[in-house]
Each structure stands twice: as structure tokens, then as C-alpha cells.
Amino acid sequence: MTVISSTKNLEALSFTLVTEFDADVKRVWQLWEDPRQLERWWGPPTWPATFEQLDFQPGGNAAYYMTGPDGTKARGWWRFTSIQAPNRLELDDGFADENGEHVEAVGITRMVVLLEDIDDRTRMTVHSTFESEEQMQQMVDMGMEEGMKEAAGQIDALLAEHSHA
Template identity: 75%
Template sequence: MTVISSTKNPEALSFTLIAEFDAGVERVWQIWEDPRQLERWWGPPTWPATFDDFDFQPGGKASYYMTGPEGEKAGGWWDFTAIQAPTQLQFDDGFADEDGDRVEEMGTTHATVTLDDLGGRTRMTIQSDFESEEQMEKMVDMGMEEGMREAAGQIDALLAG
């Protein structure tokens, strides 16, 4: 299993997932910058993602939806706030309705992805920061922790292929 740890920190309003891969930083960076590769792992196996728009640059936006086992769709959006290839990216993340409009009442999380070189291997840290304790609890109750672990668990196969 690639996931080393997943930690909730209610005091800091954050959730952090750490995973390690048998691939260099440049290769792991590609799974973030290429929406077709991102689709192969973003979201748990039973809720695969499809990216409609993907403008991977600071100030750029992405929109996507995940399709559930019964065909139901859950929309999402990202606003890229910082990109420092190939070691870090940051984006705001939120939910979207069936028309792709932002669902403001669900709030916004801020994600920071950091890739560290471990001598040919890569450690990926994804930290999600929440607006409030209530938002964090709601996301955890919706299965965010398990979903992130399952999603990251698909990366090894993608990197090997």
C-alpha cells in the first residue's frame, strides 16, 4: 500500500495524507498535470473522476465530476492558486451542482500537494485545510479520509503502467 499515513488535525482544521511511490518526482508530477492520468486515480475506485475543463496554471480552473456505482454524479471544481513544477501545487477545492455551478454552502477547502525526492522514490503529501470545524467534520462524515486513501491506493498501478 502506498499510503503511509492519514491524519486529521481538528485544532489546525486540516487533513493530511502521505504516500510514497517507487517513481521519481517528475513522473509523479505527471499524474497531477495530465487530466487523463488524474482521471485514473482521483476519486475512489467506485467513484472515478472525469475532468471537463483543466487549465493547469496559476489562476487556472478545473471542473470535474465523479460517477458513482449507480450512475449518480458528484461535481467538483478546483482553482489553481500556485504551481511550482515539479514539487508543489496548491488549489482551492469545492463542490459543484449538476450544472457545474459552485455549491457555496459546502464551503471551500485549500489543498497543498508537495512532492519530495527520496532518492528515486517520491513522498507525496496532500494537506487539505478547512474553513471551519463543522466543514471538516462534514467532509470526514462524507468519507473523505477513506476516499482519499482509496484514491491514492490506485497510483502505484498507474505509475507502473
Template identity: 70%
Template sequence: MTVISSVKNPEALSLTIVTEFDAAVERVWQIWEDPRQLERWWGPPTWPATFEQYDFTPGGRAAYFMTGPDGSKGRGWWEFTAITAPNHLELADGFADDNGDPVIDIGAAKLTLTLEDLSGRTRMSVKTNFESEEQMAKMIAMGMEEGMREAMGQIDAILAE
């Protein structure tokens, strides 16, 4: 398993997951910038993602859905707010309705990705900042932490290809 730590910080309204990979930073960056690679790991194994829109530029948006084992679809959106290849990415992350429109009552979280070179290996830190205690509690109760751990556990196989 690639996940080395998962830390919930209710005071800071954050969840940080740290992983390490036997691949260079530039290679790990590719699993974020290429939506076809992203589809292979974003979401737990039983909820694979399909990206319908992916404009990987500051101010660009992504639209995706994850398909559950029963065929149901959970939709989401991203807005890229900062991109500094190959080490740093920030985006707003939220749920979408069946039309792809943001679900306002849940709000958006801020995801910050940092990739750090470890002499040819890579440490990937994904920090999610929530808008409120209520939003954080709801997302954690929905299985966000476990889902992200499972999703990130799929990355080694992609990097090994």
C-alpha cells in the same frame, strides 16, 4: 498500499495524507498535470472521475464529476492558486451543482501538494485545510479520508506502466 500516514488535526482544521512511490518526482508530478492520468485515480475505485475542464495554470480552473456505482454524479471544481513544477501545487477545492457552479454553503477547502525526492523515490504529501470545524466534520463524515486513501491506492499501478 502506498499510503503511509493519514493525520486529522482538528485544531489546525487539516487532514494530511502522505504516500510514497517507487517513481521519480517528475513522474509523480505528471499524474497531477495530465487530466487523463488524474482521471484514473482521482476518486475511489467505485467513483471514477471525469475532467471536463482542466486549465493547469495559476488562476486556472478544473471542473470534474465522479460517477457512482448507481450512475449518480458528484461534481467538483478546483482553482489552481500556485504551481511550482515539479514539487508544489496549491488549489481551492469545492463541490459544484449540476450546472458546474460552486456550492457556496459547503465552502471550499485548500489543498496543498508537496512532492519530495527520496533518492529516486517520491514522498507525496496532500494537506487539506478546511474553513471551519463544521466543514471538516462534514467532509470527514462524508468519507473524504477513506476516499482519498482508496484513490491514492490506485496510483502505483499508473506509475508502473
């Protein structure tokens, strides 16, 4: 995987991660629609994800948790707002409590994922937009940028496994 760029823009309240993979767009799209593949890379290596629900359709929801090295569970949720397979995915992303209820205090991050064919490779752009500077700073302080890079860094091994299947 090649990380092309990782950009924080405080004025636009956004964070954008651009990566490229040696796989076609349809193959990279599967990493989002299949919960078992999503678990293999969503979340950095030290905080692996478990998806308890993934209703991959517009209006559908996902519920997941990431387990830290000490056993701590950080819960999250997604609401899919638009799915245009295999090139564009839009979702709202937020935190959840131990009962799976949305934690409103943290706010919602809006994510847009774009997959583009670039010379037999796939460029994946993940663009996140925040509600406020405070929310964005809180995410940065929690290690979101480094975590996203580490998470995306796990994708090549997953793609390599399935290309030989």
C-alpha cells in the same frame, strides 16, 4: 504505494495524507497535470472521476465529476492558486451543482500538494485545510479520508504502466 500517514487535526482544521511511490518526482507530477492520468486515480475506485476541464496554470480552473455505482454524479471544481513544477501545487477545492456553479454552502477546502525526492522514490504529501469544524466534519462524514486513501491506492498501477512505455 506506501501510505506513511493519514492525520486529522481538528484544532488546525486539517487533514494530511502522506504516501510514497517508486517513481521520480517528475513522473508523479504528471499524475496532476495530465487530465487523462488524473481521471485514473482521482476519486476512489467506486467513484471514478471525469475531468471536463483542466487549465493547469496559476489562476486556472478544473471542472470534474465523480460517478458513483448507482450513476449519481458528484461535481467538483478546483482553482489553481500556485504551481511550482514539479514540487508544489496549491489549489482551492469545492463542490459544484449540475450546472457547474460553485456550491458555496459546503465551503472551500484548500489543498497543498508537495512532491519530494526521497532516495529515488517520491513522497507525496496532500495537506487539506478546511474553513470550519462543521465543514471538516461534513467531509469526514462523507468518507473523505478513506476515499483519499483508496484514490491514492490506484496510483501504483498507473505508474507501473507508464514506466514500461
